[in-house]
Amino acid sequence: MTTSVREPRRTTPSSRWAWLRGDRLTTINLVLTFVIICAVFATQSQYFLTIENFLNVGRTLGVVGIVAIGMTLVLVTGGVDLSVGSVAALSGVVTSILWTKSGIPLGLAAVLGLLSGTLVGFLNGYLVAVVRINPLITTLASLSIIRGLAFVMSEGQTNQLNNDAFKFLGRGEIAGLPVSLIIMISLYVIFILVMSYTQFGRNLYAIGGSPDASRLAGISVTRHLLIVYTLCGTLAAFGGLIISSQLASSAPRAAVGLEFTVIAATVLGGTSLAGGKGTLIGTLVGVFILRVLDNGLTQTRISSFYQDVVGGLVLLLAVGFDQIRLKLTDKLGGGRK
Amino acid sequence: MTALLQMQNISKSFYGVKVLDDVSISLSAGEVLALLGENGAGKSTLIKILNGDYQKDGGSVLIDGQPTEITHPRDAEKLGIRMIYQELHYAPELSVAENLVLGHLPRKSGALKWMVDWPKMREMARDVLTLLNVDIDPAAKMGSLTVVEREIVEIVKAVSRQARIVVMDEPTAALTPPEVRQLFGIIENLRSRGVGIIYISHRLDEIKQIAQRVTVLRDGKHVNTLPISEASDENIVQMMVGRKIEDRLHVRALAKQTSFGETALSIRGLSKADAFEDITLDVRRGEIVGLFGLLGAGHVALTRSLFGVERPDSGQILVDGAPVKIISPQHAKRAGIGFVPLDRKVNGLVLGMSVRKNITLSNWDKLAPLGVFSQGKELANTRAWVERLGIRMAGGVEVETRFLSGGNQQKVVLARWLEAGVKVLLLNEPTWGVDVGARSDIYDQLEALAAEGLAILMVSSDIEEVLNVSHRILTIYKGRITGEYSQAEANQEILLQSAAGGAQ
């Protein structure tokens, strides 16, 4: 993309801190932030450092964690998806309506609920990749539309989804570990492999880094974007099913603002909104930080209203420090730009 | 023998304007065909049609004598057609190796066939890099390389996968002479393997070295195709511009100025780590000082520091004898310094704004002292500069600058600083991407402006430009001034030697 010819950057003087650059430093920063947060809460609440509490945190990780996978993929391609919260609500509503009103078996209803997210994701992808509407605008619109659809379908009502098999998804445990956490971890393993080791994953980085280079290399940008948005929609719907399962009901108001939490976690984890940059490991750490923060604040009996405040501040601080660090290294590195 | 590639009677229109009209070219295996023409002559449209980026309206493309439809870059890719664009396209966060095989990452065999085979990929990358004698670490991140290294990777990438036809668009624009030699080595290497090369360049000397035939386009029409032995500079330029212009570029009679005004700009011991060191120079009123250096010599960084885009580490800048503190472009403007950047489309103009608004962009203090524009005065000043500099545009001063040709765009940037009333003008490569006709026009204007008392510091890596326009020439090498020559003393050999760090 760089078209203007700049003074070539001389190789920076090799110092003992040379390894402390870029991604590695971001990850170390993140983990440090995480440790410090844990340490602070540990001094404030005896309960914080118990296994029970960690399992508690684990239960809350699943939804944000799973949706953040899709978001990371979308952000890596240089896009964004603001509709994930609405999609999560829709999938729950679709599932419960099909089950209670249409008498479709719950398993099938849940699959159809999931597919409703797939469809929305595909439509988002179509508008972004084929019609070429700005992703922010596209998903802003679908955020509105899908939320409205969820309300219309449910007539604004909360619907019961009281079924033991279904509740197992959100509340069940296997060998003492929450099922949703196990699913989340498996999805992370799969998608980390996909992003690092498959042609598809590497192509996403190429598309985000330079759509032109990718197109010129014969990569079908359109097809990749379609797949990524479809995946993001599906994963958001899956997150919605877990929410419904945890609450044993579906509400059209569910997961309002989920998109903000998820984007915050992803960006906290080092993914760039400009595209081409970001890792799922980073995202996972970002999700952990946000969740532990929530949990810790609850432990210390601070009003739940503060959680929004702290969440917003952490996001700004994390990204802000990252920016300042970039500027500093640029200055120290010299000769660049 | 059938030609490797024939493009016959190609036509193409945009928005009702014919940009290619019945153009035919042919290319044999193992041949370098130079494609020439001024900006807007249709060269890039032609190669984009070849690459499937644009669809032709009429005509046919034959490869090995077979009619072929290329409707997508992927088709071109399969046919072995490779493009090396002026603008580099790469994924900065991926490794050199991945960029080299982008879109064709090798995969493992058997059950894991959806996995990328990393060892194989690195091996492939190392193979092609060594084959073309390039020393770049395949594991390095693309974004961490220098511009030159990136361009080389781009070339290696284009030719590494069974290339049959390679199109190079101004490949040497950012290269130093040794690197140009390396590139020509690569081109010879490809030629010997039967690859056909379409080579687009403005540099006639290069074309003579490397090409076998020359095709000239003008206004979307095919003018002529000649063997290189029959093409002289003079008749090529004449074919390109369609009229016989006085060959100002070679024998410019720069007014023999011997006396200049007071010193307008003085630089004392200016240094910036990894860019330039201990630069001391003066520019007097009425003087054009050429600063000649090869790409990366530090001259571009110097002008950026003078204009406050970057901060020097130490040293002093004086305007009219008084020390000035310049820590941002606003400070520089206030001190009476103007700056014409390298890339006018990216850094010079607001392309979506009108000629009028671009010209007055730096003179708000006078045109709108209370924050409200005096419309009449603004228009009058704009018109005056349009007339004075001969800025030509269809539709008057309200037309958006993106519709102007390169030369006229450059004049708009010039006019902005003149309108702002600067005393010192810093020029970066003032005629890059400007066609031959407009080029000599700009030189005339610069000379006239200097005669009126403007002090001009011109940075250029175009040796003819430096020789033809400057009253005094300084050479810079690795961030240090290596020589100073009067207009009479300087010639190509001396300058090149000095700018390459040779004996002073």
Place this chain on the structure above:
Amino acid sequence: MNNRLRTRGLQEAASLIVMLLLIIFVMSQLTDVFFTARNLRNMMLEVSTVGIIAVFTTMLMISGGLDLSVAANLALAGVIIGRFQADWGILQAALAAVGVSTLIGALNGFLVTYVGINPLITTIGMLSAARGIALVVADGLTLPVFDLTGEATDAYTLFHQLGEGEIAGVPLPIVIMVVLLIIGMLVMQFTTYGRALYAIGGNADASRLAGLSVRRYRMIAYTLTGFSAGIAAVLLTARLYAADPKAAPSIELTVITAVVLGGVSLAGGKGTLFGTVLGVLILTTLLNGLRLQSTSTELQNIAQGLVLLLAVGLDQIRTRNINWLKWLRTTRALPAGQPASNGGN
């Protein structure tokens, strides 16, 4: 060429006006209440809240910025009035609220321009923080805003006048919006500030190298957007006699939809306040009409989203329409029964 561009601008405005008239016509056919004085008045009051914020958001977006935190900012300002009216006096509290909103805008500006955080991220963070603070300040409750003690009647009368007063029969919030709008139009057309916003949105690098203080102008644009949220909050609170920390949910989406509908590009450098006015009118008329239909209020969300997609999508197709129309013509021109293409020549 210039003429073609100007016609294009006129076409855009014309198509927006046609769209507006069409919606008004359909709504008036669907219900008798649409054209009643009361409904029009209500509608215009709705327009005033969205409109005041949209004026400044338009200017911000023209400079290439974006602010998603306006709704949270508005809620916070309202809650500050409600919470501190008794301690500080109502007018002082209202002033403080506008001050806080302006400060939040300035903070957004600082983070975007000086620290260099992406505007989307900055204002999402600020949205979350401001909404949280609003909830904390109000303890999650809707606060009443009127003279509870009966001691400061004059001040309260004055305050509520802001929301309910009229000038020549026109409600004051509407007057204020129109005044701000006209000032905004003049500023964008005739002043260096307006010129700077267009230049920076068009090409920030070039503007900086032309000697403009890009950061300062951007900073001002963000600060003013925050200020507008504060003003809107004061007018809304004065009119409703209450402040809700959950007030104006997702009004930022309505504002952005209206602005983009009116022709402002997310990339900046392009758009007019006139377009924004049409965008706001179209959107509020549509939403109001749907509400009168007593259809589920949630249909409004769907309608709003569809309008946004339609507007931007049509724009996309229009800019590519030349090839598209040609394609239509060529396929039509083919005699029936003949194969569409046999591969070239």
